[in-house]
Amino acid sequence: MAAESTSLLQGTLDLLILKALGPGELHGLAISRRIEQITRGTFSVKPGSLFPALHRMEDQGWIASFWGESENKRRARYYRLTKAGTRQLAAESKRWGRISWAITQVLEAS
């Protein structure tokens, strides 16, 4: 369980959450597990960052929440991407692509 944690770049958390919700709706804990899984444990999202981010993104209209049932038949709060969220994911991905390309260039140049 002891994942090597890398501090999150400002703004990347939103991108990770949007990406994690891409395939379908998830509840909070599942989102952080999904992020760990897709980053192969590089990022571990703490609840203290995750939940504020989820509520903020809901306020912004990128994701929507509803009450659903977990794998263990428990009532849980689920989140899914909205249309605006899908657009935001595309935009953020493109932006991230540019940044990572640029930073790679910088590192290789020196």
Next chain:
Amino acid sequence: MPFLASTRSFIRNLFRTRRLNADLDEEIEAELEMLAEEKIDAGMRAEDARRAARMELGGMEQLKQQVRNERSANWLQSVLSDCRFGLRQISKDPGFSAAAILTLALAIGANTTIFSVTIRPMRYEDAGRLMMVWETRPDGSRSMASSRTYQDWRDQNASFESLAAARAESVTLSGNPPVQLYGAQVTHNFFDTFRLQAELGRFFTADESAQNGARVVVLSHGLWKTNFGADPAIVGKTIRLGGEPFRVVGVAPEGFEFMGPADLCLPLALAPGEIDRQTRDLLVVGRLKHGITPAQAGGEMRMLAERIAQQSPETNAKWSSLTQNLYQALGGPGVQAMMLLLVVTVSVVLLMACANVANLLLARGATRRKEIAVRIALGARRSRIVRQLLLETLLLAFVSGGLGMLLAFAAIRYLATLPVLQAPGLASIEVNRSVLGFAAFLCVAATLLAGLAPAWLTSSANPIVQLKSPGSGTVGDRRHGRLRSALVTAGLALSLVLMVTAGLSLRGLIHLIRTDPGFESRGLLTAHLSLPESKYGDPALIESFYSALLEKLRAIPGVEDAAISTELPPSRFAADHPFRIEGSNSTAAYASLMANFQVISSDYFNTLGLSLLNGRNLSDGDRRGAARAAIVNRQFAEMFFPAKKALGSRLLIPDHPASGHSSKEPAAFEIVGIVSDLKSSGVNEPIHPQIYVSYRQVPVAGEFLVIRGARASQLLDPVRVALLSIDPDLPLTDVSTMEERQARVFVGGQVVVSLLIIFALMALIMGGTGLYGVISYSASQRTAEFALRLALGAQRAEIFRLVTNGALRLLIIGGGVGAVLMLGVTRVLRSMIFGVNPYDPATIIAVGLVLLAVVLAASYFPARRAMRADPVVALRYE
């Protein structure tokens, strides 16, 4: 839409907080359970799993608070809760709150009132582009324009969309009783220039003003309502003016006035035979073309005037023109200076109120340092505390603003009834949206002015120092003390300045009222008469009418003297009648020699109490056909005949325009007498040169009656009876005693001086209470010190002096600063206050004594408290 979504969530967050919080509780609870289950699945014991899950979530309440902070309406909710907290704070300390609210309410009320009087928009559309164009005399003073000059301007200028002219006119509305109406003859483009729409009917056509004497009339809204019962079918009807039928073609919109109240407008005909350059009786107003600045227009008009001066030097040599914004032209420089003085004064009152409230806030901040230290210790950021404190001040300011508006409502209502503050063309004095907006602006400004520094200083509390110290927040701060003393000193300095200003203005006004007008104003009844041209077209009829009337008036028991005159003191008109001295060879003489020209009966000097200095009075022998005689005043003789041979000289005077027939040839009048001066233009104006001629030689239709009797006001009824017996159709207008007439000149000054005194008193009270606050606070801080001194054998009187000396020190510094400020202020005041030395020692000493008394009163009670301190009690407490 993201914007829509965020607005939706903002509103949801704001109004469904409870529901959202319940959801959040449940969500976090569920996550905890799921996390624990995950750990149990991984092989942990149930109890350990729960604890580990809790650890991982990192504190349930903290997590929930983090989420709540992210919500978009969070800041508003915290502001609302700050407001609730602020209101509790205000009600917790009623003494402080009442003092602060009252101070600010007075200042905001006063400022709002003055704003409503001074910042009034013009009634006309796009009024910034309306300009008045004047001719200017060789000495630079402005004059109305002559008809030919107006026509040249109108036809040759490239600066104005339209250039219109108006001439004052009064006519009699026939009826029982007949009514004297005031109005104007206007060119057909006049209403267009103002962008006015007729309320009913239409305005004049070009045709109507081209043909001489078209009998059409436009009524004012007021006349239409009062005299015609707001008859909706008035247009097309005929009314009788001066005995002649006039067809009503339209009604002007409500509130339309130009240079004074106007009951009606008649077309101004500029027929070729009637225009000249020497009868200067037209007001010219134009609307600037888009893209032309007032300066450009002024330059062009000056150029046109110079061209006219070259072409017609006999009437226009050295004359030029002046183009003024309509607003400035209507107000006049004196009025604007007074208004500016009021605005500056009342702003100073506001500043002082803010300083006082800042002082109160600092004092209260000192008692709240413990509370604030606790909040800082618990992790509140400084900005958060400053926000909280400012919000409290803002609440105070808005409560004060509400109260101040109540004061302003009452004051504005009162001021709106004063005729002296009604200016033609300006919107009426009322509480409107911009006045309310200004009051709101003042609340915010006062909050920042009064609240920012105290909030910043108070929020700098060091939790360690504050929480360690005993007592209830008595840890003094040198910075507070210095700031508070500085504020009080500034307040004393400013109240000194305001009081000296008010004192000097009062002295100036008293001086004006007491100035000898040059005649005996008590016991005089005055009224105006105007003979309609239709009935009195022949000058002989005018002469015989006035001769008969004067005879009847003198026969009334109680009447000592009776006379007529075309003007009465105090009149606003300057010397504006051109003349020439026979024998002087200057061709440009008409253009530069000007005097006041008055048509009187020979008893005028007796009736007013002027004395004949030289030569003879006018007499019945100076009749039509006889050699023309004139009397001049001493000023005239000294101005134009320095070598003292005025008597016997002859003046060439173009016919008085009011006599109704303008001959091209000027008439020669021999100077037969010289009389003493009277201040015809109000007592603070220079004395104008005067020419008096007899009504028998220059009969004019409009004359004032002046009647002297022991009980002047009771003579009105017999005078009316006498008039009725000669002509029952003539209305008597403008009836008043001479004293009332004189008093009208001072009404404006009285209003301004009263306001200045009220503001100075406000400033004095604020200065005094501010000082009291600081002295009593510092005395209470030094209780232990005083007690120790007493215990060591100091006399109580010495303690008393210690406290009062502190106050006097502030007074001396404040007085010094005030005196320096005063040096600058008097430079400005000198131009506004007449006949009073701006360093008037009596005023300065009186103000100094009042200030000293206030300072002593403000320090007396704290000093007495300090003196009576019981050393045992005070030292044990410490």
